[in-house]
Amino acid sequence: MSTLSPARDVRQKSRRGSTGFRGSGTFYAFISPWLIGTVLLTLFPLGYALWISFTNWDGIAPNQNWIGLKNYTDALSDPRMWASLQRTGLLALAIVPITICGGLGLALLLNEKVHWRSGLRMLVYLPAIVPPVAATLTWKLLFDRDSGAINGVLAIFGADAVSWMTGNTVFVVLLVVMLWGIGAGVLINLAALQDVPAELHEAARLDGANAFNSFWHVTLPSISPVLLFQVITTTIGVLQTFVPALLLSPANGPAAITAVPEANRIFMVDVYAQYFAYSKYGYASAMLWLFFLVILVVTIITFKIGGRTVFYAVDPSKEGKEG
Amino acid sequence: MTLIGHRPQTESPTAPPELPIRQSRERKNGVAFVILVVVCAMLFLPVLWLLLTALKTPQQLASDPITWIPTQPQVQNFIDATIVLPFWAYAANSLFLSTVTGVLTTVSSALVGYGFARLNGKGKKVLFGILIAMMMTPPIITLIPTYLLFAKVGLVGTYWPWVLWGMAGAPYLIFLYRQFFAQLPRELEEAAILDGCGRLRIFVQIFLPLSKPVVITAFVLSFNGVWGDFIAPQLLLNQDNTTLAVAITTGYVNSQGFPINNLLAAGAVLYVLPVLIMFFFVQRSYVNGFATSGMK
Numbered sequence: 014m015s016t017l018s019p020a021r022d023v024r025q026k027s028r029r030g031s032t033g034f035r036g037s038g039t040f041y042a043f044i045s046p047w048l049i050g051t052v053l054l055t056l057f058p059l060g061y062a063l064w065i066s067f068t069n070w071d072g073i074a075p076n077q078n079w080i081g082l083k084n085y086t087d088a089l090s091d092p093r094m095w096a097s098l099q100r101t102g103l104l105a106l107a108i109v110p111i112t113i114c115g116g117l118g119l120a121l122l123l124n125e126k127v128h129w130r131s132g133l134r135m136l137v138y139l140p141a142i143v144p145p146v147a148a149t150l151t152w153k154l155l156f157d158r159d160s161g162a163i164n165g166v167l168a169i170f171g172a173d174a175v176s177w178m179t180g181n182t183v184f185v186v187l188l189v190v191m192l193w194g195i196g197a198g199v200l201i202n203l204a205a206l207q208d209v210p211a212e213l214h215e216a217a218r219l220d221g222a223n224a225f226n227s228f229w230h231v232t233l234p235s236i237s238p239v240l241l242f243q244v245i246t247t248t249i250g251v252l253q254t255f256v257p258a259l260l261l262s263p264a265n266g267p268a269a270i271t272a273v274p275e276a277n278r279i280f281m282v283d284v285y286a287q288y289f290a291y292s293k294y295g296y297a298s299a300m301l302w303l304f305f306l307v308i309l310v311v312t313i314i315t316f317k318i319g320g321r322t323v324f325y326a327v328d329p330s331k332e333g334k335e336g
Numbered sequence: 337m338t339l340i341g342h343r344p345q346t347e348s349p350t351a352p353p354e355l356p357i358r359q360s361r362e363r364k365n366g367v368a369f370v371i372l373v374v375v376c377a378m379l380f381l382p383v384l385w386l387l388l389t390a391l392k393t394p395q396q397l398a399s400d401p402i403t404w405i406p407t408q409p410q411v412q413n414f415i416d417a418t419i420v421l422p423f424w425a426y427a428a429n430s431l432f433l434s435t436v437t438g439v440l441t442t443v444s445s446a447l448v449g450y451g452f453a454r455l456n457g458k459g460k461k462v463l464f465g466i467l468i469a470m471m472m473t474p475p476i477i478t479l480i481p482t483y484l485l486f487a488k489v490g491l492v493g494t495y496w497p498w499v500l501w502g503m504a505g506a507p508y509l510i511f512l513y514r515q516f517f518a519q520l521p522r523e524l525e526e527a528a529i530l531d532g533c534g535r536l537r538i539f540v541q542i543f544l545p546l547s548k549p550v551v552i553t554a555f556v557l558s559f560n561g562v563w564g565d566f567i568a569p570q571l572l573l574n575q576d577n578t579t580l581a582v583a584i585t586t587g588y589v590n591s592q593g594f595p596i597n598n599l600l601a602a603g604a605v606l607y608v609l610p611v612l613i614m615f616f617f618v619q620r621s622y623v624n625g626f627a628t629s630g631m632k
Binding site: 037038039040041042043044046047048049050051053054055057058059061062065072119122123125126127128129133135136137139140142143144145146147150151152154155157159160161162164165168193195196200245246249252253255256260265266281284285288294297298301304305308312 | 368371372375380382386389397401402403404444445447448452455457458460463466467472475478481482484485500501504505507535539560563564566584586589593595597600601604607611612615619
């Protein structure tokens with residue numbers, strides 16, 4: 014040991030010298046905007062919500078009473094909370110697989126040599142960049158009972174007009190609004206597909222692989238890290254859905270949140286209503302924290318399952334070391 | 337590529353016959369094309385319907401059976417949509433907030449990304465782990481308690497929250513920058529360090545100019561994020577200083593409180609247009625930003 018350490022010292026010194034390494038000060042100076050921002054604008058609010066969740070604060074009273082875990086036990090025994098959690102899970106189960114597989118399928122098609130490729134690529138991506146407010150309003154017009162195109166098409170086939178915005182059918186509208194952004198992953202997918210080494214496909218072809226085998230054994234493993242990243246971001250994105258569900262409410266303004274039909278009362282709608290319609294700040298904060306934990310667990314499970322199937326051409330633990 | 341050989345030929349019959357290899361490479365995939373056209377049509381029809389609705393008269397919107405294509409398109413609707421509510425004032429609010437946040441986020445994320453990619457410090461690994469965790473943290477979960485805190489310190493109703501959010505940078509964009517900066521060769525800063533350049537000067541004069549595609553991507557993403565955001569302005573701003581995203585959802589109603597759908601559609605088109613135009617112009621950099629940043 015003692016004979017080795019001087020050598021290591023020299024090596025470290027020379028490395029420090031060559032990169033101008035002068036302690037941690039410069040590093041912290043550069044990352045300070047994010048570090049301070051994270052503490053003040055993310056961690057502190059999360060801690061604040063955690064504290065409120067142990068109180069019975071109504072948002073107005075100057076004082077809060079510490080009531081321990083009561084909000085959590087209340088939430089966990091509230092069928093309304095479980096129903097909204099279930100709806101949110103259902104939404105994710107419907108949206109995530111379709112978005113990931115559809116996005117990959119579209120990217121594979123766009124990676125082929127086709128006419129008008131760049132134009133088609135833009136059209137696929139277009140709905141994904143339409144802001145959620147405008148996307149929801151657009152579909153609200155399409156599903157309008159009296160003037161919408163959907164009922165217009167149904168009328169051609171002799172069907173009666175459907176009141177899409179009330180009852181369970183409004184969940185269909187929510188699904189459609191969210192699926193409209195199916196092209197969101199197309200750009201990242203295309204970039205990943207173009208990075209798959211052509212030699213690998215060539216080798217697979219020489220080994221007698223057909224198109225499907227080549228996709229399954231060459232393309233899919235190569236782009237699997239990108240797909241895992243998308244599964245995680247899409248899942249988190251769908252779980253926290255709020256704006257489309259709120260805007261599909263038949264009421265406008267402050268009344269909208271309580272008028273959201275039951276079929277669309279997903280978790281964040283419920284949390285928002287508990288805060289701002291029912292002024293149960295303590296209870297709502299407990300719900301918020303429970304949801305945060307649910308998302309955390311879902312993310313970790315996805316990582317664990319995904320980590321086993323994802324194939325890295327470069328060991329990610331070595332990546333960026335030379336930087 | 338010979339895999340495609342079994343598929344029906346779709347290239348034009350006028351293709352030069354003396355280049356068989358080239359020809360097979362240039363062969364267009366007809367099946368993929370047809371599927372894509374069908375999908376794109378389905379994805380584009382809602383936009384078309386929005387445009388058609390924006391051009392209809394109130395009578396056409398109330399007709400039975402429905403009016404598919406408005407005879408005498410009402411271009412006037414687009415002007416009316418900017419009059420029934422102070423459209424341009426809200427648009428100015430949106431533009432101001434999106435630009436300020438966009439510029440601040442783009443710069444601060446670049447600084448932090450550079451720090452993570454090219455500098456060393458105690459606890460860097462742990463901090464990078466926290467950064468990744470922050471990428472996964474749903475913004476809506478922190479937004480509501482942040483609103484409660486901002487209300488306590490009197491920041492509700494002001495634009496300061498957006499300045500603070502902008503200065504803090506965005507984890508996802510920091511990650512994009514970090515990936516981009518980490519792959520650049522070490523020689524870039526070595527010579528500058530020997531010349532006695534400070535880190536900030538190296539960052540501003542060498543690294544930032546090289547990261548142009550990422551800078552554009554970061555700005556477009558954060559600009560569009562603020563332009564499209566509904567919840568933060570809904571919670572933090574009021575009727576007078578809110579953004580277009582909030583205003584168009586409540587502003588197009590008649591005196592009985594029913595929505596005026598043709599003006600709503602026209603307003604929505606005008607609201608979306610800047611985002612689409614911006615994306616159209618920066619499309620290439622945007623794609624490069626993802627590709628070169630190793631988002632994989």
